[in-house]
Amino acid sequence: MTSNFLELKGLYKTFDNITALNNVSLNVSKGEVIFIIGPSGCGKSTLLRAVNWLTPPDKGEVWLEGNLVGSSSSKLTIKEAKLLNNLRAKMGMVFQQFNVWPHLNVLENVVRPQLVVAKRNKANAESKALKILDEVSLHNKIDEWPDHLSGGQKQRLAIARALAMDPILMLLDEPTSALDPELVGEVLIVLKRLVNNGMTMLIVTHELGFASEFGDRLLFMDGGEIIEEGSPKKILTMPKTKRLKMFLKKLDLTSFKH
C-alpha cells in the first residue's frame, strides 16, 4: 500500500539482450505533469507501457491510487484481469501512431469504448462523446472516417477517445512525433488544456519547449535508467551529467527557450 498517486517500483525489462528498464522506480503525485526525454532506445516508451501493463516488466510493481496494476510475481487470474482492465480504463494512453480505429467513424471511436468497457448507455455515451469532441475541436468532423483526417486530427481523436473514459492519468507516448510540424500546435493546445485542468500526465516527447513550459518534472533516461530528474527549466539549462549534456547538444538546443 502506498499514499502516492502512482508508484512504479523496481521495474526491470529486457528485450533479447537489450536492457530497456534497469531498476526504475518513480513516484508521481496527483496533478503532476512529468516529461520523459532521452535518446531512442533508452527505455522511455517501455517505461510508459509498463505503467498500464501493456508491456509487462520482467520484475517490479505498479500501483495506482493504492491499487496494484501489476506485479511480476502474480500470474493474472480472471478476477485480476478484470481489475487490470478497469484500471487501464482509468489510464488514458495516446500513441505516437495514433491507433484510431479506421472501421468506425469519429463519433463511434469515442462512443464504442464507453459502451463496451464503461458499460454506459448509448445516450450518455454519445452526449459525452460530443462534448469531448467539441473540446478537442473535432465537433464538425463527427461523421468523418479516420482515413480522411489529418495526422493532427487523428491524434486529437485519439485523445478524445481516451478522455471519454474519464481517466485520472494520461500516458502519452511521443504524441507529436509522427506529425508534420504545422500540425503539432493543434495537439499541444489540447494537451495544454489538460494540464490546466489538473490532469496527471506522463509524457514521452521531444518537444522540449513544451516540456519546459508546462512540466512539473523532467526525467532524462538513458540505457534503461533515470539519469537526471528535476524541474525542466533547471535540468535543461544546467545539465549535470555528461550524458544529458551530450543529448542536449545533439538536439542543438540554442533555440528552445521561446
Add this chain to the structure above:
Amino acid sequence: MLEYQIFFDYAPILLIGFWLTIKIVVCAIALGIPLGLFLALGRRSNFVIISFLSTSFIELFRNTPFIIQVFLFYYVLPFYGLRLSAEYIGVLALAAFGSAYFAEIIRAGIDAVPKGQLESARAIGMTDWQAMRNVILPQTLSIVIPPLTNQTLTLIKESAILSTITVHELTMTGLMVQGETFRPFEVFIMVALLYWALNETIATIMRKFEQNTKKNRKAGSIGNSSTTLKKSTSIK
C-alpha cells in the same frame, strides 16, 4: 455428330443436381466459416492444448486429399452411431475441409491488422475478446472477403467429389445421365459449363464488389454510423 437433343432432354435433371450442389456449398460455408474463425482464434490461443488441437485439425485437413476425408466421414460417422444421409455427410465433410482453409485465411487477416490496433484496444480497458470483436475482426473482414470468396469457389469444385459417396449433386447426376445416354461428351460439357458459369458469376460479382469498395473509400464518407443524420450510401 453432336446430339443437341441431349442438351434439352437432360438439362432439367442436371439442373436439379446443380441446385443440390449449390445448397450443399452454401451449408458448408455457413458451417465452415464460423468453424474456421474458431480454429483461427484457437490457433492463436495461449492455452497450449487449444492451440495444439486447432493447429492439428488445420494441418490434417489441409495436407490430405478431400476424397479420403469424404470416405472417412462416410464410414466413421456410423461407427459413432450417427446415421446420416449422404448429403448431410457431404456437407459436414465439405465444411470441415473448408474450415481448415478458412482458418488460415482468417488468421492471415488477423495478423495483417496493425499491432497498434490491438494495443489501443487493450490500453483502453477492453478484454481480448472485446478487442477482437470491436476492433480487430471488423478490420479483418475487408481483408478477408476476397480470399474467402476464392476458397468458396474451390469448395464448389471440390463438391464434385461428393459424387463418390452417391450424393446426387451435379457430377453424380452427370455420371448417371451418361450411363443412360452413352453420350459422355454432351453430358460432361454441360456439367462443366454449369460449374464454370457458377464460378465465373461469383468471381465477377467479387471483382465488382472490390472495385466498388475501393471507389467508395476514395470518394468520401461511407455513412453507416447510426447517429448520422444524412442518408447513408450502401454498398450492394
Add this chain to the structure above:
Amino acid sequence: MKFDISYTFDAIPRLLEGAFITLQVAILGFTLSVLLATTITVARTSLNSKIFNSILAFYISFIRGTPILVQIFLVYYVLPVFGLNLGPFTAGILAITLNSAAFVTEILRGGLASVPIGQFEAAKSLGISGYALWRKIILPQTFITSIPPLVNEFTMVLKATALLSMITVVELMRVSQQIYSANYHPVEVLSGTFVIYFLMCFVVSRSSVFLESRFIVKRAR
C-alpha cells in the same frame, strides 16, 4: 464395432505400394505440366499473338473454373468418342498434366513478372537471345522466385492423384478401396491411408523452406 488397428498394420505393405504409384503419377504429371507450362510461357512472351493469348485465356479459365474430377472424366470418357482410346493411367496423367499446367502457367507468369526487365535488356545488348536467353538467364530466375507456389502446386497434384481411383488407376486410394472391400474394415484401412497421404503432403510442403534455402539467389542490385 471396435477399431482394430491390426487391420491397419496388415494393410500397410500394399498401401505403401500404392503410395509409390501415387508418387510416380504425381511426379510424372507435375514434370510434364511444368514442361508444358514453361513452353506456353516462353511462347506467350515471344509470340505476342492475340489468338494465342485468347486460346490460352480460355484454356486457363476452363481449367480453373471446373472441378478436376470433371476434367478427369472428360479425358477418360470423352476422348474415346473421338477415337482416342487411352488407358486409365495415360488418361489420368493427361488430365492431371493439363490441369496442373494451367496453374503452373499462372505461377510462372507471376515469377516472370518479378524478373527485372533490365535482365532482358542487358542480355539483348550482349547479343544473347532466343534459347540461351531463356535457358540461362530468364527461366532460372523465374523458377527460383516461384519455388513456394510451385511446391504448393505439387502438393495439389499429389492430392489430385487420389481422384484417379475413380477411373480405375491403381494408386493409393484405389488400393485402399480394394483392401477394405475384401476385409470389410474400411475405417482401419482408410485411417492408414489417411496417415500416409498426410505424411507425403506434409513432408513435401515443409520441403519448400529447405529448397528455398538451397537456391538462394544473391541479387546484385
